[in-house]
Amino acid sequence: MSEVSDVSGIGDVNGTSDMSDVNRTSGVSETNGMGDASRAAAARRLTITVDPDACCAMGRCAGTEPELFDQDPDTGTVVLLDPTPAPARHAAARLCAELCPCGAITLTED
Ligand code: SF4
DSSP states (O other): OHHHHHHHHHHHHHHHHHHHHHHHHHHHHHHHHHHHHHHHHHHSOEEEEEOTTTOOOOOHHHHHOTTTEEEOTTTOOEEESOSSOOGGGHHHHHHHHHHOTTOOEEEEEO
16 A cells, blocks of 8 residues: 555656646747747847937947947947847847937837
8 A cells, every 4th residue: 555655656746747847848838939029029120220410429329238339439429330230139229219319310120
């Protein structure tokens, strides 16, 4: 009786283990789902354009996202480093456009 009980216990443990595996698989699946969303976002191309004539050299863009923007060392006006950033930088690009006090950063998505 005790051995049967032990076997049942092992069976339960195995069942729990199997459930964990299923949960892990679900987690991976959810991650893959997010990956699909990222791939969908990646399919959307974001293009940044800047207007140095409108730029008032505040430096918010370069200070916020130095991978995308820099400032001209002489004039302080914006220098665009990456006009088509990777999806991982799209949010930062949007933030920079919002922060720009001169409206010198334009984003186009297609
Ligand atoms: S945030 Fe706007 S005004 Fe400031 S440097 Fe960048 S583009 Fe120019």
